[in-house]
Amino acid sequence: MRTLAQVTAEPVSRQERKQRTRQALLDAALELLAERAFANLSLREVTKRAGIVPTAFYRHFASMDELGVALVEESMRTLRRMIRSARSNPRTYTHIIRASVRTLHEHVRAHEDHFRFLTRERYSGSGPVQRAIAIELKLFSSDLAVDLARFEHLREWNTDDLHMMADLIVTAMLSTVVELIEARPRDEETDALIVKTAEKRLRLIFLGVPNWRVVR
Amino acid sequence: MRTLAQVTAEPVSRQERKQRTRQALLDAALELLAERAFANLSLREVTKRAGIVPTAFYRHFASMDELGVALVEESMRTLRRMIRSARSNPRTYTHIIRASVRTLHEHVRAHEDHFRFLTRERYSGSGPVQRAIAIELKLFSSDLAVDLARFEHLREWNTDDLHMMADLIVTAMLSTVVELIEARPRDEETDALIVKTAEKRLRLIFLGVPNWRVVR
DNA sequence: AGTTCCAGTGAACAGCTGTACACTAAACAG
DNA sequence: CTGTTTAGTGTACAGCTGTTCACTGGAACT
Numbered sequence: 001m002r003t004l005a006q007v008t009a010e011p012v013s014r015q016e017r018k019q020r021t022r023q024a025l026l027d028a029a030l031e032l033l034a035e036r037a038f039a040n041l042s043l044r045e046v047t048k049r050a051g052i053v054p055t056a057f058y059r060h061f062a063s064m065d066e067l068g069v070a071l072v073e074e075s076m077r078t079l080r081r082m083i084r085s086a087r088s089n090p091r092t093y094t095h096i097i098r099a100s101v102r103t104l105h106e107h108v109r110a111h112e113d114h115f116r117f118l119t120r121e122r123y124s125g126s127g128p129v130q131r132a133i134a135i136e137l138k139l140f141s142s143d144l145a146v147d148l149a150r151f152e153h154l155r156e157w158n159t160d161d162l163h164m165m166a167d168l169i170v171t172a173m174l175s176t177v178v179e180l181i182e183a184r185p186r187d188e189e190t191d192a193l194i195v196k197t198a199e200k201r202l203r204l205i206f207l208g209v210p211n212w213r214v215v216r
Numbered sequence: 217m218r219t220l221a222q223v224t225a226e227p228v229s230r231q232e233r234k235q236r237t238r239q240a241l242l243d244a245a246l247e248l249l250a251e252r253a254f255a256n257l258s259l260r261e262v263t264k265r266a267g268i269v270p271t272a273f274y275r276h277f278a279s280m281d282e283l284g285v286a287l288v289e290e291s292m293r294t295l296r297r298m299i300r301s302a303r304s305n306p307r308t309y310t311h312i313i314r315a316s317v318r319t320l321h322e323h324v325r326a327h328e329d330h331f332r333f334l335t336r337e338r339y340s341g342s343g344p345v346q347r348a349i350a351i352e353l354k355l356f357s358s359d360l361a362v363d364l365a366r367f368e369h370l371r372e373w374n375t376d377d378l379h380m381m382a383d384l385i386v387t388a389m390l391s392t393v394v395e396l397i398e399a400r401p402r403d404e405e406t407d408a409l410i411v412k413t414a415e416k417r418l419r420l421i422f423l424g425v426p427n428w429r430v431v432r
Numbered sequence: 433a434g435t436t437c438c439a440g441t442g443a444a445c446a447g448c449t450g451t452a453c454a455c456t457a458a459a460c461a462g
Numbered sequence: 463c464t465g466t467t468t469a470g471t472g473t474a475c476a477g478c479t480g481t482t483c484a485c486t487g488g489a490a491c492t
Contacts, residue, residue, distance in 0.1 A: 014489055018439065037340040039255035042479065055481075056440045064480095123394060124253040124340035164416050168388060175387045178339060200377065201384050207424035230459050234469065258449065271451075272470045280450095434492085441486075448479070453472105460467070 022060045024050040026074060029067060030113045038068055038121050038129065068121070068129040075114035076136045082107035083140065087147070097202045104173060105195050108180045116181050119174060141166045153209045161212070165205070172201045238276045240266040242290060245283060246329045254284055254337050254345065284337070284345040291330035292352045298323035299356065303363070313418045320389060321411050324396045332397050335390060357382045369425045377428075381421070388417045 012020075028049035032041055043064055047054045061067045086103040108115050122133050145166040148154050154162065176198040183190045228236075244265035248257055259280055263270045277283045302319040324331050338349050361382040364370050370378065392414040399406045 014437090014439075017489090021439080037253070037255045039253045039340070043481095044479070052439090053441055054479095055442080055483090058481085059439055120340045122339070124255070124336045161416065164413050165420060167391075167413075168417050168420065171387055171391045172384060175383075197376075197380050197383075200380050204381060204384065204424040204428065205420060207427040208420040208422070209424075210427065211423040212420065230468075233459090237469080259451095260449070268469090269471055270449095271453090271472085274451085275469055436491075437489085439486105439488100441484105443483090443485105445482075446480100449477080451475090453474085455473100456469105456471075458467105458469090460465105462463100462465080 018059070021050065021052060021056075024052075025057070025060055025067065026071060029071060030117065033117055033120075034113060038071075038117070038125055065126050065128045068126060069132050071117060072121075072129055072132040072136070075111075075118050076133075078107065078111045078114045079118070079136070079140070083143070097199055097206070100173075101176070101195055101198045101202065104176065104198070105180065105191065108177055109191075112181055115177050119178050119181065122174075137170065141170045144169060151209075153212070156214050157212070158214070161214075165209075168205060169202065172198070172205070176201075234275070237266065237268060237272075240268075241273070241276055241283065242287060245287060246333065249333055249336075250329060254287075254333070254341055281342050281344050284342060285348050287333060288337075288345055288348040288352070291327075291334050292349075294323065294327045294330045295334070295352070295356070299359070313415055313422070316389075317392070317411055317414045317418065320392065320414070321396065321407065324393055325407075328397055331393050335394050335397065338390075353386065357386045360385060367425075369428070372430050373428070374430070377430075381425075384421060385418065388414070388421070392417075 025046060029038075029041065029046050032045060032049065041064070043057055044054050046064075046067070047057050061070065082103060085107070086100050118133060121129050122137075123130070125133070141163065145159070145162040148162055148166060149157070154165075157165075176194065179194045179197075180191065183194060241262060245254075245257065245262050248261060248265060257280070259273055260270050262280075262283070263273050277286065298319060301323070302316050334349060337345050338353075339346070341349070357379065361375070361378040364378050364382060365373070370381075373381075392410065395410045395414075396407065399410060
């Protein structure tokens with residue numbers, strides 16, 4: 001029996017086929033992760049849902065940890081797409097804060113599974129997975145710090161303080177992500193409330209900037 | 217063989233004895249949680265480390281989830297002790313921010329296991345555990361909101377905004393907890409840096425307050 | 433056309449998991 | 463002193479786990 005291969009009947013190249021089942025594994029894992037944590041997610045379950053036999057797993061990943069890291073990469077691609085989007089059209093809205101929160105909202109709703117995975121495994125999760133997330137998040141924070149340096153009062157801030165502020169913003173945004181994912185009931189009203197609160201948080205942070213004493 | 221009972225030889229009441237092994241189970245779990253997540257932590261491992269046979273587990277908890285919830289309660293007692301401490305001696309230091317961050321630092325270092333458990337299982341973790349943490353954290357945040365209302369400009373803020381600010385502070389503090397727990401290398405210098413950054417974060421937030429437009 | 437490569441198969445394994453069950457012995461109540 | 467209660471024991475079992483190994487059939491290369 002060759003379930004997956006037979007159903008997807010069209011003649012395709014070997015590596016294309018491989019890539020396809022690899023993706024099936026990632027998708028299967030992501031679906032299962034909607035209810036469970038990555039930690040108690042077995043290799044057998046994932047392969048079963050992906051439609052292959054357990055042993056075939058090793059043709060794609062050396063271990064579940066490796067699958068986890070691949071999942072981080074995939075999720076991070078989603079995150080980066082979001083960030084680029086937030087950077088490119090800030091002119092569309094009057095306020096940058098509103099624009100950023102809105103793009104966050106859109107992207108989280110469009111890729112809940114990725115964001116759920118990232119926020120859940122950020123602190124729990126296996127060593128490699130946790131590290132991969134931390135690295136990417138730090139990178140993101142650093143980029144944000146550079147962006148911040150172009151603003152009015154922030155031009156004269158030193159690097160440490162800019163990073164401090166960027167970290168705070170990222171932290172606030174991530175807590176918004178969690179709120180959106182865990183939101184109940186799931187309607188526009190709840191979403192609107194979360195978005196509004198997120199905007200307020202950022203506004204409060206930015207309002208502190210003019211009062212910051214640079215020198216120390 | 218009755219390992220635990222025999223070693224702790226003194227004649228004690230039955231319920232006292234029960235309470236003792238119950239605590240042994242909680243301690244054993246907490247020790248194991250230093251390296252692994254609660255999700256992949258087996259009943260058998262915990263009982264083994266606690267020095268009792270697997271089946272005896274059920275004399276104390278109906279399931280691992282229940283053990284988890286008990287662990288949340290224990291950890292939360294630690295958290296509450298910290299908060300009371302932070303509230304009681306703010307006069308000792310000139311600034312409230314510095315005082316709060318310092319008590320946080322002290323308590324995290326004194327009870328790393330509890331704080332590690334809370335921060336790790338906050339977003340991953342089984343349903344009941346996650347809910348228990350969320351409830352307690354929300355309670356804490358509400359208390360903080362009440363406290364905030366006594367400050368200069370914050371007196372005239374509405375409840376929603378006060379809660380927004382309290383949540384932001386709690387979020388910032390929790391990220392500080394994670395930084396402390398994950399700190400490497402583990403020396404006073406690193407700790408001092410983390411503490412200083414935490415103080416800056418809070419300062420930035422508070423500096424925004426005077427510029428906040430109350431009405432909306 | 434013949435050969436190599438390799439993604440996926442299926443059986444088998446040792447080890448661990450949670451839980452049911454009948455038990456013992458010591459603390460307890462009368 | 464007698465009978466009851468109960469925390470902890472030991473055996474047992476079915477089910478799941480990751481990983482091994484020899485295998486197959488079709489795409490890819492020569």
